[in-house]
């Protein structure tokens with residue numbers, strides 16, 4: 571399920587669940603154990619998460635979803651990495667889909683080969699991203715890009731994902747070597763400054779329009795499932811937070827502020 575090795579004081583955690591490295595409970599547990607082992611080892615300065623078979627990860631094991639995947643395990647990995655002082659980079663080849671992209675978004679950084687594709691296809695399956703994608707993707711790529719990616723499930727090429735802010739660097743050559751080189755260059759950076767959960771969300775356009783369009787798309791495709799109701803709310807909460815900040819920025823005598831104040835008794 572996971573291959574743990576050490577190279578040049580960097581722990582390399584390689585997902586190994588052929589053919590496409592899906593995340594079942596066993597795989598998630600082994601990743602969680604690997605991350606904890608690297609964090610506790612004083613000789614380890616940083617961590618690379620990558621995949622075997624030329625693929626990063628095709629997401630959560632859909633076959634396990636039906637019998638209640640231990641989804642909280644996924645969130646525990648994200649929460650753990652958020653609090654790590656050692657930098658963690660996702661070194662992506664092939665594709666990172668669904669929970670695979672969410673796993674990469676748990677990491678402080680993401681590098682990818684040019685041929686990589688990333689997506690959050692869950693809504694096309696009648697699900698919602700259930701591992702923090704609706705929290706971290708807007709912080710990485712902005713609200714508008716996150717809206718498009720979540721509601722369409724489109725596969726985004728690496729270079730476009732880099733322009734959006736999802737990928738930090740496009741690399742060529744051996745992805746593990748590149749991952750080790752990249753993450754070693756980040757060892758002196760305070761990880762709390764690059765943790766996606768702490769980033770502000772950029773957006774353009776009218777928040778009312780965005781939230782209305784989001785709920786319309788979700789209602790038309792979401793069939794209900796584990797946890798993701800929370801994911802929908804997390805995305806809406808981001809919009810509400812932005813709306814509050816927007817309201818605060820308005821002059822107190824503007825008609826929009828007065829109207830909004832009037833409705834927020």
Ligand SMILES: C[C@H](O)[C@H](C)C(=O)SCCNC(=O)CCNC(=O)[C@H](O)C(C)(C)COP(=O)([O-])OP(=O)([O-])OC[C@H]1O[C@@H](n2cnc3c(N)ncnc32)[C@H](O)[C@@H]1OP(=O)([O-])[O-]
Nearest residue numbers: 590592628629630631632633667668669691698699700701
């Ligand atoms: C929490 C989180 O937010 C949420 C909840 C989630 O993460 S939900 C999950 C989101 N992820 C997806 O929707 C990705 C779906 N998969 C694909 O798009 C494609 O598979 C592929 C990755 C682009 C590879 O295509 P391929 O043509 O090279 O090979 P294949 O023949 O299709 O697949 C090869 C084998 O892998 C199996 N497989 C692929 N993806 C799988 C998955 N996610 N779960 C379980 N099995 C999967 C597939 O059934 C087949 O098995 P078998 O039939 O040989 O026994």
